[in-house]
Amino acid sequence: MLKIALFRSIQINGRRVNMADAKALASEAGGTDISSIVSTGNLLLRSRKSTHELEIACARFYGRPTEMVVKTADQWYEILAANPFADEAERAPSRLLVWAMRDPLPDSGLDQLRRRATGEERIERIASGDFYIWFGQGDISRSKITAGFGLKALGAVGTNRNWNTVTKVAAALKIARG
Numbered sequence: 001m002l003k004i005a006l007f008r009s010i011q012i013n014g015r016r017v018n019m020a021d022a023k024a025l026a027s028e029a030g031g032t033d034i035s036s037i038v039s040t041g042n043l044l045l046r047s048r049k050s051t052h053e054l055e056i057a058c059a060r061f062y063g064r065p066t067e068m069v070v071k072t073a074d075q076w077y078e079i080l081a082a083n084p085f086a087d088e089a090e091r092a093p094s095r096l097l098v099w100a101m102r103d104p105l106p107d108s109g110l111d112q113l114r115r116r117a118t119g120e121e122r123i124e125r126i127a128s129g130d131f132y133i134w135f136g137q138g139d140i141s142r143s144k145i146t147a148g149f150g151l152k153a154l155g156a157v158g159t160n161r162n163w164n165t166v167t168k169v170a171a172a173l174k175i176a177r178g
Contacts, residue, residue: 001048002073002176004169005031006100007041008159013064017041025061029053037172038165044172051102067157069100073173075128080170082126083163085134093163095140097133101158104129109154116144130158 005026010017019036022043026034030053031045051070059065071079079098083089089096099105105113105125113123113133120136121143135143161169 002044002046002173004037004071004073004076004173005043005045005051005054006069006071006159006161007043008067008069008157010039010041012058012062012066015062021061025057026054028057028061033176035172035176037169041159042161042165042169044169044176067102067159069102069157069159071100073177076170076173078128079126079130080166082128082130083132084124084126085122085132088134089163092137093167095135095137096163097135097160098163098166099131099133099158099160101128101130101156103156105131105158106155109156112154113145116146118144121145133160 007017007022022036023034026043026045026047029047030049031043031047034043034045036042037044051068054068054070055065058068079100085096110123110125110131117123119138120134121138122134123131123145125131133145
């Protein structure tokens with residue numbers, strides 16, 4: 001089955017994940033036809049194994065795990081199709097983040113994120129439980145939406161990619177599917 005594995009962090013236990021190591025981890029976890037997309041934090045692979053196997057391989061290699069979010073190609077395309085900020089993505093793709101979630105973001109987490117939004121910032125959760133953040137024209141690094149806490153505090157595990165990366169991953173999945 002064709003999947004995309006997203007590392008939550010490419011810094012693990014003080015070491016930066018490089019492409020060769022990431023591919024070796026995926027292979028150890030039962031992956032085949034492995035390639036890196038955009039950076040080492042995005043792996044395209046074929047596998048029937050669970051996310052847990054990849055996290056175990058990571059922990060063995062680095063001495064510490066990092067969380068991973070794994071989506072099938074179909075799930076990835078569903079996330080793209082559900083984009084609630086299509087016009088904004090067209091105008092300023094680097095200002096739109098997509099949070100790929102292991103499990104759906106709970107209502108309480110969504111409410112907390114929305115309370116932090118200011119100005120043009122907007123947050124929308126899609127049916128899959130993944131969510132989008134549009135930052136508007138403000139300084140993203142000064143946004144209070146994700147500052148000072150992790151998603152675990154919201155009851156969820158996920159990782160984000162900007163719209164440019166999301167569409168590059170989709171293009172790689174399309175090529176791999178043939």
